[in-house]
Amino acid sequence: MTAAFDGLLAGALDIERTETGLIPRRLPAWTRPQITDPYMRLMVPRPAGVRLVLRTDAGALELDVFVTRFRNAYFPLFPVAFDAVVDGTRVLSRPVRDGDLCIVRAGAVTDTVRGVPETIRFDGLGPGWKDVEVWLPQAAVVELRDLRADGAVTPGRLPERKWVHYGSSISHCAEAGGPTSAWPARVARAAGLDLTCLAFAGNCHLDPFVARTIRDLPADVITLKIGINVQNLDSLKERTFGPALHGFLDTVRDGHPETPLVVVSPIICPTAEDRAGPTVQDGQGRYHATGSTSGLTLVRMRELIEEAVASRADAALSCLDGRSLFGEDDADDLYDGLHPNADGYRRIAERFHALVFGPNGMAVPGA
Template structure:
């Protein structure tokens, strides 16, 4: 509930107050930002993808106001993993004129219970909560550009926005739009917060507007994702491909090459000359030469930890099973082949972002995902290799 001492102004939450979302669904309880359009969602019944695309990584409210206080009512969906420690509440981060101005969480909400040993999902409804920030440097003639970044890893229905002064949509800053697609690492798994996922960090360093289509477990070369990339206005595009195909043991080498070509062909239908960067997998020791699928490490769960292991047999590579080594070689070959006719297509070996020396210094805590410190390193390296001295350096 809002505090009664202030004269609050309630502003309807509309698409022009949001950045980073491709769709906005009225659920009857609130407005749910989606990172895939409705047509794409209708073509896949995978609960993992439904969960991931509804988690608003990179999505933020952006407005201009003289307000000194704001409240946001939201209905979050909290994840509970059977046998694992409780997860912290999702983090909201407030930026005022581009500078950090506060952070907080919302308690309550729905609960999604996930049993990793069986793959089951159970949803229990709950009640909205309120996020509140006060002491903003507004008032009088002092106008601020405000961004409120939603939790990158917590599905969030937006219920009401209140401020103590009127708001208007933030003006277009004229910055290039960077559209990125990838897996859970791009989604921001185990980052400290929504502004410090590696894509958010890289976007800030590169001076671009981010649309993050990183989906935990969902970078699977799906045609509907390619069409979403095709149809989303953007100046710069990157796709990070590989680890989820191994995690899921989704396809063999025979299918992988044509699927990559088809994915790129679809993107090029909508963005024929935009700089397009194909990023191969970061180093992941358990899957460098061992195929998937990945599976929860049940011994770790018994100790209250979440960790993963590779369950494939390296000998199965001869039958076309994919490993990260195989995928890197194939992606480099495909980009080299296509670049002869597409001078705006580029390749980046993911080990330049996180490689063997990094794994020795900063090993992946659960064997799949980097920690917060490593997200920062990856973001800084991507900014250097793509934005400062790479294919995005001559951005519009």
């Protein structure tokens, strides 16, 4: 009964209607024909940052859902959960136990264990009227089927300041343990921001359709955390990376000429600092840069990003070195040599919040 969700969804830019429910998607419908990569097609409906925003006097809510989970073939399944945030402070987390489970190798689904629908119940919400946000699992595909409550439900209010963030798996945060533990979600909640999360694991390649999406969205702050996927796939060379970044920034600026815009370079990845991609998994699932002769190292990529930002006459544009978020001293928390674990994402959130949205932050007007 998809009408139950009318006016409640935030962070989704498109809705896929099915025979039994609806699937939130994180890019507009017009982008569908332009998404030619199969792995990107798997990322757009994974609802990082998507939540139901409502006001209710109910003591309990129930969601009927069908969830498709994804497990890297080399590692155990990371926790998949729905989180309810009550009045901005109390977080209730409910694990996903059923639904499909897809096994992924090198970005492709190689096996699927079929599952069944389930009901996610949040009880103990407390008496009286309250604001509730139900954050959907950031690294699963969620079909919403019905919403029930033992009281009234009305659309809630979103924060006034809008933040659009673009990034890779290191912003998608499959390993974070839950949707509100992903670092962009932590930052948005701490800073009181309405988040639109355009983080696509394996697929942050400066695609023009993403730039046009950001151009057309309302935004008070825009952040772009770029580079690692380009190195991973060796998808752009020194000749093309700089122009692609400038073109992306040009398009964004067409819609947001004066909006604070922060470009964030890659965090530490020891195997790729001085070796170019592609980056591949070994037999234990750890990532290693293979060192192509014509590719970009992370050291060089950070230099190119800094040069591109510095070359633009743009007082509202700044560059943040990703190693200030997660650097050499943090590398032990790269569980596979590339991705942070849950503790690593927590530290990224704390540092990003301070550097970008703190009292003298890069996105604070006049700072």
